[in-house]
Amino acid sequence: MTPEYNKVHNRFKLNNHHYNFNDLMEVAYSFVKEGEPFERALGNFLLDWLDNNDFLITQTSGSTGSPKKLKIKKQHMVNSAIMTGDFFGLEPGNTVLSCLPSNFIAGKMMIIRAIILGMELDLIRPSAFPLIDYEKKYDFCAMTPMQLKNFLKYSDNLKIIIVGGSKVPQSLIDDMQHVKANVYETFGMTETITHIAVKKLNNFKDGDISNAHFKVLPDIKISQDKRGCLVIDAPKLSDDIIVTNDIIKLHDDRSFEWMGRYDNVINSGGVKLHPERIESKLRSRIEEQFFIASEDDDTLGSRLILVLESDANTLDESVFEGLGKYEVPKKIYTLNKFILTKSGKIHRKKTLALL
Structure with missing residues (x-):
């Protein structure tokens, strides 16, 4: 019962x-x-x-x-x-x-x-x-x-x-x-x-x-x-x-x-990339908060970027070893502070707007 x-x-x-x-x-x-x-x-x-x-x-x-x-x-x-x-x-x-x-x-x-x-x-x-x-x-x-x-x-x-x-x-x-x-x-x-x-x-x-x-x-x-x-x-x-x-x-x-x-999938030059899958590969190598996103590109349509919560870009290129050819970010952006939801998750859309 x-x-x-x-x-x-x-x-x-x-x-x-x-x-x-x-x-x-x-x-x-x-x-x-x-x-x-x-x-x-x-x-x-x-x-x-x-x-x-x-x-x-x-x-x-x-x-x-x-x-x-x-x-x-x-x-x-x-x-x-x-x-x-x-x-x-x-x-x-x-x-x-x-x-x-x-x-x-x-x-x-x-x-x-x-x-x-x-x-x-x-x-x-x-x-x-x-x-x-x-x-x-x-x-x-x-x-x-x-x-x-x-x-x-x-x-x-x-x-x-x-x-x-x-x-x-x-x-x-x-x-x-x-x-x-x-x-x-x-x-x-x-x-x-x-x-x-x-x-x-x-x-x-x-x-x-x-x-x-x-x-x-x-x-x-x-x-x-x-x-x-x-x-x-x-x-x-x-x-x-x-x-x-x-x-x-x-x-x-x-x-x-x-x-x-689905709403985060990036189509870069015809290749569909899942930001969350790339992030899972990088989490053990990057201490700061970060996320994968995209920006407009004249050739690819959209190109992969990495947004880092930091005062400066301190990432070494070696952190991207092991990623697939199309999974390596084309550019890295830094922000002093990410915008978070009330439950403490990164608000990707609002944080991207800061760029």
Whole structure:
């Protein structure tokens, strides 16, 4: 029997305290009135979750366009929590760590998973370096790539880590091959109520990660449209079929490889280039923030450029060794500061406008 959104599991704990529905409402008011900023965000979300409406209004991150508000059914959020619980084998009484802000869907869903599945949730202040009780072990945690990079040497405290919000750098994947925690990259968006697929990043039995692809959660069907973009049929998460701008390589009806964004594809002299694929090759070689884009060219139509967050171009040509012939940027631009979305991702369009 599927739990309903207006129920609180009797095993649920928040910061070591049991709360039923009414108690949780009081805690939410207390957070809003007296809490720190991250606690006020949690309190406001809980008040929305516990009200009489069967839906929530939430906002997209704005990383691929203007931020927009979405109306999401609470029962769909419950269904998402159950899918994640089934995939990872989460059970009542498991310990969960959340170090993500409650303003966005990833942070909200960490709370809902604990409420619905009856887990013990420790919610701490979101920061680049999460400060936790290093004596305590956790069964499940969600982090951004930056948080995971800073926390990796303490990861023995964690059993399962899901990481998302931006692409996981190859250098970080290399570093996590020697940690005990099982780490999974997630794929999803606000419209799909966080992830609809996960990709294992370490602890492979045969040591080979080359065949690691995103695998979809239960009750989700995937396909491609004429552009080669991902189409998601997830009736438990959305009343509508979701057509994305994410170009994928479909391996079978349950797994795929992400290639890049359709709206970011660069046609340079007839050759189609995926900026995200090039960036993944360069992340371990460039310390500063950067991204690949294009500018008009009389001969090629569009030519590849690299935009670097730096006071000066300090890149050596050797960083481009290993790239394909057409993947090497024709020019490098520098900016003192990139424009970021509210969720901390690079806003490519607005940053390019600065040039």
